[in-house]
Amino acid sequence: MGSRNDTDNVGTETITALWECNTLEKAQSLCSSLGSAAFPLQNFISNTYNTSTSTEYLDSHNPKTGKIFSRVPISSAEEVDRAVQDATEAFAGWSKTTRAVRSACLGKITKLIEENRELFAVWESIDQGKTLERARIEVDRAISNFSYFSTYILHEENTVRMIDNVALTYEHRSPAGVFALISPWNMPLYLLTWKIAPCIAFGCTAVAKPSEVTSISAFLLTEVFRRASLPAGVVNMVFGNGATTGSALVKHDKIKGISFTGGTATGIQIRKDTAHQIYKHLSLELGGKNPTLIFEDVDMEKAIATAAMAAFENQGEICLCGSRIYVQKSIYATFVTQFTAHVAEKYQVGQRIGAVVSLPHYQKIRSYLALAEDEKAVFELGSLPPSTPENGYWIAPTILTSVSPTSRIMTEEIFGPVVTIYPFEDEAEAVSLANGNPNGLAAVLLTKDGARIRRVGEKIEAGLVWVNCWLVRELGTGFGGMKNSGTGREGGAFSREVFTNLRTLHVPDF
Numbered sequence: 001m002g003s004r005n006d007t008d009n010v011g012t013e014t015i016t017a018l019w020e021c022n023t024l025e026k027a028q029s030l031c032s033s034l035g036s037a038a039f040p041l042q043n044f045i046s047n048t049y050n051t052s053t054s055t056e057y058l059d060s061h062n063p064k065t066g067k068i069f070s071r072v073p074i075s076s077a078e079e080v081d082r083a084v085q086d087a088t089e090a091f092a093g094w095s096k097t098t099r100a101v102r103s104a105c106l107g108k109i110t111k112l113i114e115e116n117r118e119l120f121a122v123w124e125s126i127d128q129g130k131t132l133e134r135a136r137i138e139v140d141r142a143i144s145n146f147s148y149f150s151t152y153i154l155h156e157e158n159t160v161r162m163i164d165n166v167a168l169t170y171e172h173r174s175p176a177g178v179f180a181l182i183s184p185w186n187m188p189l190y191l192l193t194w195k196i197a198p199c200i201a202f203g204c205t206a207v208a209k210p211s212e213v214t215s216i217s218a219f220l221l222t223e224v225f226r227r228a229s230l231p232a233g234v235v236n237m238v239f240g241n242g243a244t245t246g247s248a249l250v251k252h253d254k255i256k257g258i259s260f261t262g263g264t265a266t267g268i269q270i271r272k273d274t275a276h277q278i279y280k281h282l283s284l285e286l287g288g289k290n291p292t293l294i295f296e297d298v299d300m301e302k303a304i305a306t307a308a309m310a311a312f313e314n315q316g317e318i319c320l321c322g323s324r325i326y327v328q329k330s331i332y333a334t335f336v337t338q339f340t341a342h343v344a345e346k347y348q349v350g351q352r353i354g355a356v357v358s359l360p361h362y363q364k365i366r367s368y369l370a371l372a373e374d375e376k377a378v379f380e381l382g383s384l385p386p387s388t389p390e391n392g393y394w395i396a397p398t399i400l401t402s403v404s405p406t407s408r409i410m411t412e413e414i415f416g417p418v419v420t421i422y423p424f425e426d427e428a429e430a431v432s433l434a435n436g437n438p439n440g441l442a443a444v445l446l447t448k449d450g451a452r453i454r455r456v457g458e459k460i461e462a463g464l465v466w467v468n469c470w471l472v473r474e475l476g477t478g479f480g481g482m483k484n485s486g487t488g489r490e491g492g493a494f495s496r497e498v499f500t501n502l503r504t505l506h507v508p509d510f
């Protein structure tokens with residue numbers, strides 16, 4: 001097992017090589033020159049690249065070619081412990097810094113990502129499979145995550161009350177401690193920074209673990225922290241899988257809170273693993289199987305564009321995607337025809353549709369499409385992709401009808417470019433279909449009827465309801481799910497709840 005002195009220059013060399021490629025052409029040419037070699041990543045602990053020499057590595061592939069792209073260390077419990085210890089030491093200082101100091105630090109990080117926007121977008125697109133255009137949108141959101149919290153902390157307010165002119169009560173908040181920040185592979189930089197930014201803004205320190213499937217943008221982010229002179233140990237990045245690295249991290253007794261985004265099964269495991277550690281703050285944002293409800297009064301063209309975007313953006317690999325479309329019977333047939341034509345024209349593979357993230361994920365999506373064939377669903381668009389993909393993990397947008405509402409296709413999260421369309425009679429049936437799923441993350445409601453917006457919108461069991469739009473975000477609003485889609489909310493003051501401890505002081509007259 002490596003010691004604290006086993007730093008080598010592998011991490012620095014990899015960063016330098018990646019950092020020089022800030023255009024798609026340069027990055028692709030670097031990838032081609034690698035042959036069967038791959039970029040080795042290293043943990044970033046106390047601002048130093050450092051991974052034990054005995055560590056095993058995972059191969060991570062470029063989804064658009066299927067070729068090996070990076071080697072991701074599976075950090076052991078000892079490596080995780082080292083990161084947590086350093087984050088704990090750093091917490092002593094960072095938690096006492098002023099808001100102005102933390103705000104300035106986040107400001108520097110914002111600026112550095114802004115200056116390297118294309119670099120991040122290019123590598124995110126290569127690592128995750130998403131289109132470059134989509135990657136740029138997500139880098140912009142990473143920038144907003146830091147800029148939003150850099151100013152939020154300067155303006156936050158605490159409640160002060162006077163009781164009968166004799167006692168003053170006031171809220172006093174302190175940073176909660178070292179956090180485990182665990183993110184998934186679908187929007188790697190966007191979701192990891194959605195956790196790191198509030199964590200350090202509110203005075204906590206972090207041990208972050210990106211998905212082992214998409215670790216590159218997290219690795220590049222470490223260079224931003226170094227260049228921004230973020231004090232050592234404030235953000236530590238450990239790489240690895242869930243079973244070894246993630247599990248050791250969430251169970252560590254010095255971890256005071258966990259912000260996790262990922263699959264529901266993993267969320268359940270994390271709750272079990274930490275059930276005895278009552279002190280841990282838990283924020284879990286889990287899976288969705290989100291409904292899009294389309295009423296007969298809609299402007300058809302706009303409704304089609306919104307429903308298509310909600311279904312197929314980022315290849316359907318967003319937990320907020322509307323993968324169950326329900327359409328009022330009177331317009332059902334017209335909708336199916338026009339929606340299919342729209343998607344066929346606007347969501348072409350290799351243009352607006354990228355590759356899905358990995359071979360196992362390709363096989364997962366394919367298994368649902370095989371089930372659709374077995375169950376005699378109608379493929380309005382798309383077909384069963386080959387069992388062994390040859391040049392990358394490409395799946396065309398697929399629109400299914402004649403699927404039973406109880407089929408696994410309509411009840412389980414597929415997380416790919418697959419959508420079902422199903423008719424409903426009236427509002428009551430629409431609400432019942434929408435709510436007939438154990439998840440409750442998001443929903444889209446498409447109607448021009450103002451009264452219906454409230455009548456239906458307020459009955460939908462979802463943490464986020466988008467009316468005549470999708471994925472419109474304001475970072476101060478509560479973000480998270482109901483039912484099996486998670487625990488807690490993040491965003492603005494909700495993130496403050498996650499990352500701080502609250503004590504209420506009662507001070508009588510004296």
Ligand SMILES: NC(=O)C1=CN([C@@H]2O[C@H](COP(=O)(O)OP(=O)(O)OC[C@H]3O[C@@H](n4cnc5c(N)ncnc54)[C@H](O)[C@@H]3O)[C@@H](O)[C@H]2O)C=CC1
Pocket residue numbers: 182183184185186209210211212240241242243245246247250261262263264266267269270285286287288318319364413414415
């Ligand atoms: N935001 C969302 O709602 C997401 C949902 N998913 C869903 O989950 C399915 C499985 O995808 P996965 O990549 O396997 O997601 P996952 O939930 O296994 O991975 C998410 C993160 O959790 C980590 N992790 C896994 N097991 C852990 C454990 N026991 N303790 C701590 N950390 C752990 C992973 O290394 C990764 O960083 C997908 O097919 C999709 O349906 C996947 C990604 C995001």
Ligand SMILES: O=C(O)/C=C/C=C(\O)C(=O)O
Pocket residue numbers: 184186187191194261262285317318319320473479
């Ligand atoms: O915060 C957002 O705007 C989007 C979040 C998306 C996810 O959490 C996800 O797809 O996993």
